[in-house]
Amino acid sequence: MTAEIICVGTELLLGDILNTNCHYLAQELAALGIPHYYQTVVGDNVARIHQVLEIAIKRSSILIFTGGLGPTPDDLTTEAIADYFQTPLEERSEVIDDIAQKFAKIGRKMISSNRKQALIPVGANILPNPTGTAPGMIWQIASNPDPVTILTFPGVPSEMQRMWQDTAIPFFKSLGWGQDIIYSKMLRFRGIGESSLAEKVNHLFKLTNPTVAPYASKGEVRLRISAKAPSEAEAIALIEPVAHQIQEIAGLDYFGTNEQSLTSVVGQLLRDRKETLAVAESCTGGGLGAILTEIPGSSDYFRGGVIAYANEVKQSLLQVSGDDLAQFGAVSDPVAQQMAIGVKKALNTSWGISITGIAGPGGGTEEKPVGLIYIGLASPDGTVESFEYRLGNVRGRSLNRHLTVCNALDLLRRKILIISTFIRI
Amino acid sequence: MTAEIICVGTELLLGDILNTNCHYLAQELAALGIPHYYQTVVGDNVARIHQVLEIAIKRSSILIFTGGLGPTPDDLTTEAIADYFQTPLEERSEVIDDIAQKFAKIGRKMISSNRKQALIPVGANILPNPTGTAPGMIWQIASNPDPVTILTFPGVPSEMQRMWQDTAIPFFKSLGWGQDIIYSKMLRFRGIGESSLAEKVNHLFKLTNPTVAPYASKGEVRLRISAKAPSEAEAIALIEPVAHQIQEIAGLDYFGTNEQSLTSVVGQLLRDRKETLAVAESCTGGGLGAILTEIPGSSDYFRGGVIAYANEVKQSLLQVSGDDLAQFGAVSDPVAQQMAIGVKKALNTSWGISITGIAGPGGGTEEKPVGLIYIGLASPDGTVESFEYRLGNVRGRSLNRHLTVCNALDLLRRKILIISTFIRI
Numbered sequence: 058m059t060a061e062i063i064c065v066g067t068e069l070l071l072g073d074i075l076n077t078n079c080h081y082l083a084q085e086l087a088a089l090g091i092p093h094y095y096q097t098v099v100g101d102n103v104a105r106i107h108q109v110l111e112i113a114i115k116r117s118s119i120l121i122f123t124g125g126l127g128p129t130p131d132d133l134t135t136e137a138i139a140d141y142f143q144t145p146l147e148e149r150s151e152v153i154d155d156i157a158q159k160f161a162k163i164g165r166k167m168i169s170s171n172r173k174q175a176l177i178p179v180g181a182n183i184l185p186n187p188t189g190t191a192p193g194m195i196w197q198i199a200s201n202p203d204p205v206t207i208l209t210f211p212g213v214p215s216e217m218q219r220m221w222q223d224t225a226i227p228f229f230k231s232l233g234w235g236q237d238i239i240y241s242k243m244l245r246f247r248g249i250g251e252s253s254l255a256e257k258v259n260h261l262f263k264l265t266n267p268t269v270a271p272y273a274s275k276g277e278v279r280l281r282i283s284a285k286a287p288s289e290a291e292a293i294a295l296i297e298p299v300a301h302q303i304q305e306i307a308g309l310d311y312f313g314t315n316e317q318s319l320t321s322v323v324g325q326l327l328r329d330r331k332e333t334l335a336v337a338e339s340c341t342g343g344g345l346g347a348i349l350t351e352i353p354g355s356s357d358y359f360r361g362g363v364i365a366y367a368n369e370v371k372q373s374l375l376q377v378s379g380d381d382l383a384q385f386g387a388v389s390d391p392v393a394q395q396m397a398i399g400v401k402k403a404l405n406t407s408w409g410i411s412i413t414g415i416a417g418p419g420g421g422t423e424e425k426p427v428g429l430i431y432i433g434l435a436s437p438d439g440t441v442e443s444f445e446y447r448l449g450n451v452r453g454r455s456l457n458r459h460l461t462v463c464n465a466l467d468l469l470r471r472k473i474l475i476i477s478t479f480i481r482i
Numbered sequence: 483m484t485a486e487i488i489c490v491g492t493e494l495l496l497g498d499i500l501n502t503n504c505h506y507l508a509q510e511l512a513a514l515g516i517p518h519y520y521q522t523v524v525g526d527n528v529a530r531i532h533q534v535l536e537i538a539i540k541r542s543s544i545l546i547f548t549g550g551l552g553p554t555p556d557d558l559t560t561e562a563i564a565d566y567f568q569t570p571l572e573e574r575s576e577v578i579d580d581i582a583q584k585f586a587k588i589g590r591k592m593i594s595s596n597r598k599q600a601l602i603p604v605g606a607n608i609l610p611n612p613t614g615t616a617p618g619m620i621w622q623i624a625s626n627p628d629p630v631t632i633l634t635f636p637g638v639p640s641e642m643q644r645m646w647q648d649t650a651i652p653f654f655k656s657l658g659w660g661q662d663i664i665y666s667k668m669l670r671f672r673g674i675g676e677s678s679l680a681e682k683v684n685h686l687f688k689l690t691n692p693t694v695a696p697y698a699s700k701g702e703v704r705l706r707i708s709a710k711a712p713s714e715a716e717a718i719a720l721i722e723p724v725a726h727q728i729q730e731i732a733g734l735d736y737f738g739t740n741e742q743s744l745t746s747v748v749g750q751l752l753r754d755r756k757e758t759l760a761v762a763e764s765c766t767g768g769g770l771g772a773i774l775t776e777i778p779g780s781s782d783y784f785r786g787g788v789i790a791y792a793n794e795v796k797q798s799l800l801q802v803s804g805d806d807l808a809q810f811g812a813v814s815d816p817v818a819q820q821m822a823i824g825v826k827k828a829l830n831t832s833w834g835i836s837i838t839g840i841a842g843p844g845g846g847t848e849e850k851p852v853g854l855i856y857i858g859l860a861s862p863d864g865t866v867e868s869f870e871y872r873l874g875n876v877r878g879r880s881l882n883r884h885l886t887v888c889n890a891l892d893l894l895r896r897k898i899l900i901i902s903t904f905i906r907i
Contacts (some may be wrong), residue, residue: 070518072509076501079523084497093495094530096523098504105519112537252553252595262555271554272493281498336768336789342775343761343768346789350767353844353879361795364761364771366786370829374788374799404795419778449587451613454778 061117106137124212240292243315327358332407336362337400375399397433409435486542514660531562549637665717668740752783757832761787762825800824822858834860
């Protein structure tokens with residue numbers, strides 16, 4: 058038994074709306090453990106809906122339709138389905154009553170076009186719509202050569218979702234689905250490329266339960282471990298040994314699970330150590346401070362910083378040497394180090410991080426090209442280091458800035474972990 | 483000739499990601515005038531990709547694939563397509579060179595799994611990927627009983643979009659599509675709700691060429707004016723009178739067109755007036771500085787600022803009175819005003835903007851609830867004002883912070899426009 062999602066709506070083909078319904082239903086089917094291999098979008102057109110049905114009933118036994126249940130003439134889904142199975146439509150009085158009541162509640166009268174929404178194929182059950190006027194249906198067509206079950210939902214996401222939760226989930230559970238749950242854990246990595254990580258854990262991609270699959274996203278790589286089991290505890294028991302194995306292989310490149318971010322991991326490390334942080338930002342203009350303060354409660358460890366976009370600000374608020382600015386330039390190791398020390402001192406914190414660089418697209422020279430970034434890190438013990446990055450000019454200003462903020466967080470994370478391990482030994 | 487979009491990726495079936503690629507491509511096909519009746523999503527599985535191809539080539543003559551071009555073993559799209567048409571794959575040296583160069587630029591070595599991305603069916607043309615390692619292809623298969631053209635794109639939206647714009651659009655135009663162009667102008671508004679603006683311009687929604695349609699997005703409202711005409715100049719001639727009419731109706735609530743943002747509009751105003759700006763941020767933690775410096779060249783007018791997350795920083799770097807902090811609290815008119823004056827003085831700028839507030843979800847009291855924000859504005863003439871906002875607790879921390887940054891930019895924009903008009907009179 059496999060399911061197929063069929064979204065009906067010319068507005069989807071024209072790109073007027075984003076297909077969030079398909080995304081929602083895909084997640085819900087995965088959660089119930091119902092296999093689902095195809096999604097189709099088709100316009101408000103009876104002949105083409107018939108074509109799609111013809112294909113779908115050959116390969117799937119549960120067809121989930123969204124869209125095309127409204128009162129206007131271009132809403133054709135119910136009609137097209139009934140027609141395909143040569144089944145007449147009948148007006149359901151309970152639907153008429155329900156629609157009339159809903160209109161009465163908002164002081165309006167039901168109009169004749171709404172009567173259309175009460176037409177349901179003979180033999181189908183109504184799938185009630187508590188928040189809108191368009192009901193759906195659950196139609197188990199045993200007479201078909203391959204038995205098929207059709208569910209229809211309106212296209213309005215909030216109505217569809219409520220109907221799914223209230224009626225469809227209990228229906229599928231009564232058929233025995235959703236007994237085995239699918240549970241996933243996402244592991245997040247930084248400082249290693251997708252292909253390099255994939256090579257290291259290649260042997261795990263062949264596992265079947267749990268499965269391991271890679272995902273790339275901006276500035277990090279993720280591996281998803283998914284297990285199918287009768288309970289969450291049993292799924293976790295399948296996942297954890299594999300997760301530990303991957304974490305061992307990845308070492309410091311592993312930074313957290315899905316609920317964690319580089320920012321939250323760094324924040325927790327600082328909180329645990331009762332240490333504070335200040336930032337000095339040039340080319341990121343406040344982006345590092347902004348991401349640190351996305352976390353509620355970040356005031357426990359984050360005190361603030363200086364956005365030193367102009368060189369004069371680097372001198373006046375961060376005590377960067379004017380001579381060094383002249384000699385080495387604003388984008389240099391010495392200036393990054395002095396910015397980190399300066400902000401640590403000015404804000405009286407345990408740690409100071411600084412960023413200075415050329416985000417692009419302009420401002421690069423042969424010696425100092427676009428993408429050249431220095432990150433300074435002043436530690437609680439009074440030492441200071443700086444790190445050079447060459448991000449290049451291909452990714453664009455915005456991504457260069459984002460990666461730089463992530464690099465700064467990751468440097469601090471690695472530094473704290475290395476210090477902690479050292480102390481522990 | 484009709485097109486069909488086929489998105490390949492098990493992550494789409496599992497509901498891990500939202501299918502924004504399909505939405506983008508649907509809009510682009512509509513803009514080119516290429517009819518498109520079906521969209522299909524299928525997993526990373528050769529047999530099922532074959533099934534989908536079998537169906538699609540019977541009903542569509544242009545197949546647009548996204549996803550499954552990466553270096554890992556589950557990326558099977560190219561292989562599955564070549565196999566279906568019984569065409570061998572060949573390694574293209576220009577792709578190998580391109581990938582190697584991209585790796586070299588970021589100081590890494592190409593690894594063996596990337597070689598897979600250089601395998602393209604014999605007879606297919608490469609569709610270059612300027613920003614990533616996975617190229618696509620344009621394959622015109624004349625030998626097929628019904629001639630079919632296949633285009634493939636990687637699943638990463640930014641890469642796919644760039645490839646579409648750079649190569650696919652010129653390709654389709656060379657085939658005669660997109661001669662009547664659809665040209666749009668987006669007008670952007672701030673400080674007025676979608677329904678209020680809609681009421682004011684209601685009479686324009688009935689127009690057919692150009693059409694006027696509203697879009698709501700985070701922190702602003704947009705109206706899109708679209709015209710269809712044989713040339714861009716003719717489309718613009720249809721659009722401009724309507725755009726002017728709307729701008730007159732909206733007054734100061736209109737801030738720019740699509741290429742403009744609040745940030746770029748404010749930046750241009752400051753640049754024109756040869757004025758400079760500094761920011762003092764508490765609850766936004768650097769978000770205002772970060773958005774101001776998204777714009778290349780913002781150093782012309784933005785000098786930097788102070789992230790004064792802790793109260794001690796407000797006192798030490800911004801000279802906020804400790805007595806006032808104690809008496810009125812950090813989230814208050816007097817503190818916002820002193821922060822704005824303080825940062826203007828410390829960074830020696832024409833303007834100082836400050837933000838202090840309770841972003842949530844915690845930290846609110848009955849007197850000072852979550853969402854209470856004060857924005858201070860110190861002007862070149864030495865005056866200072868502050869503005870109170872009550873954003874409430876329903877939108878969440880992230881949106882409250884975003885709206886606050888937008889409010890700060892908008893305050894400065896309105897202030898400068900009012901001053902300029904006054905001087906002009």
